[in-house]
Structure formats: structure tokens, C-alpha cells
Amino acid sequence: MAGREQNRYAEILLxxxxxxxxxxxxxxxxxxxxxxxxxxxxVVQADRSYLFGPGDTLLFPGNQLSTLIKNPKNGLPYKAIVIFFRTERLKEFYAGNPPHFTQVNNDRIKTYEKHPMLESFFTSLVPYFDLESELPEKIISVKIEEAIAILRALDPNIDNVLADFSQAEKINLVExxxxxxxxNMNMEKFGHLTGRSLTTFKRDFKKAFNTTPQKWLVQKRLELAHRQLSDEGRKPIEVYLETGFENLSHFSFAFKKHFGYSPAVLGFKA
Known part of the structure; x- marks a missing residue:
């Protein structure tokens, strides 16, 4: 189905x-x-950040932990067209279009320069969001195939990402x-991403860190925030979202409780 808002079941949404x-x-x-x-x-990831604006096109590989901060700007709302490539559709596509794997392979976000094929493709999707009824399945299938075909034409390494159907395995929890x-993910999601059930994740975590995930996460996030405030000269309002806190007041309270002084003591106002 196509959707206008965030919808976990939509494959094409605005x-x-x-x-x-x-x-x-x-x-x-x-x-x-x-x-x-x-x-x-x-987009904030473990080792880098990205900033995207109007006209930017990107491919976001699945199962990457990221913080997304979306902002209206210049009097306009944040608005984006998003197409999700579900595994079933990708397998169906590659069954008839054998993948070409290259030696270059990484899981980073891919960005694409403006190109007539991209402009035409996204422009063609806009009128669909005015429909009062669901978009027919056949059209969804055709548009998703078109998107994959365009990416394959523009990016010789894209099959390394889209045609990789390997299952997540139990990985090194400490790393x-x-x-x-x-x-700021829940424990079930951390467990899933490390290839563990919730019970196994908590057990392995206790064995590795000798504390609970909740206590360890709060301490690590506060230490990261402290470094960003003291070493990088950033303000509390700039760091709390990127260090796993939901709001500024909770961050300030937790910071003072842990360090014995508020973030403002470092010379910045919240």
C-alpha cells in the first residue's frame, strides 16, 4: 500500500x-x-553524521542503528518520499535479474547526485499521495522494480546491498x-540486532559488563555528553538528542545526579 504518514506497513509513503x-x-x-x-x-550513526536537505536522494541500508532528527526549515515542513525494499520483493526481482557482486561492499548510507531518471521517478510518485483509495498492488510492484532498476543503472555496487539476503548471526555483544x-533503543531491539533473544541478551550483557544494560547505557551516554560539552564546546540543547535522551530536562536531571553538577556548570546554558 502507499501511505501519506509514517506507516509500518506501507512500501511507498510520504x-x-x-x-x-x-x-x-x-x-x-x-x-x-x-x-x-x-x-x-x-542522521547520527556510531561513527559519523549526515545532514540531508531538499533534493537529496539516499539509500538507507537496513538494520543500521541510527538517530534521525527531522526538522521543518524555511517555513516548510519536513517532507520526504520513502520507498521500502522488502526482502520478498528483492528476492523476486533478483530471481529474474541475477545480481552482479563486486569487491566493494559497505553498509554506509549511499547518496546519489541529481539525475534525470531519479527526477522523473520521484516526480511520478507525487500524484499517488492524493489518492483516497489504496494504490493498486500492480502499480506498487512496478514502481519498486523501477526504483531498483534505476539504482542498478546508477550504482554498480548496489547489488552488494540489495541482493545480500544473509541472516543476522549472533555477533560480539561487547563490540x-x-x-x-x-x-535509545529498547532491550528487545538491541537483542535482535546482536542475534539474541531478550533473555539471552540480558544474560550475556550481565556476564560481559557485570551490570544491567539500563545502568550501563545511562552511564555511557552521560559520559559521551560530558565529553561533547567539555571538549567540543557544544551546548546541552545540541547534544541531548544525539546521546540517547528524550528531552532536555531529563538529560539535565540525569547529568546532575551522575556528575554532581548541571551541564550549565561547564559554561553553557540549557
């Missing part, structure tokens, strides 16, 4: 955020292909958590 900002921690199961129409989206602790 995301529109009119509030001051929208923040979410995600690890999407499926790859997503997006065009930013208006507003701004900041994963040290790399991704700043993302």
Missing part, C-alpha cells in the same frame, strides 16, 4: 513532519530509498554495544 522537530532511533528491517522534498534530516550505546 513522510511529513510539521512539528518543531521529530526524533527517532531506528534500525529499519528493510532497505529504504528516499528523496527529501523539504525540511532537513540529520556492538560499545559502538552503539548512544542509540
Amino acid at each position: 513522510s511529513c513532519i510539521e512539528e518543531k522537530y521529530f526524533k527517532d532511533e531506528i534500525a529499519l528491517e528493510h532497505h529504504s530509498f528516499a528523496r527529501i522534498i523539504s525540511g532537513e534530516m540529520k 556492538f554495544m560499545e559502538r552503539n550505546y548512544m542509540f
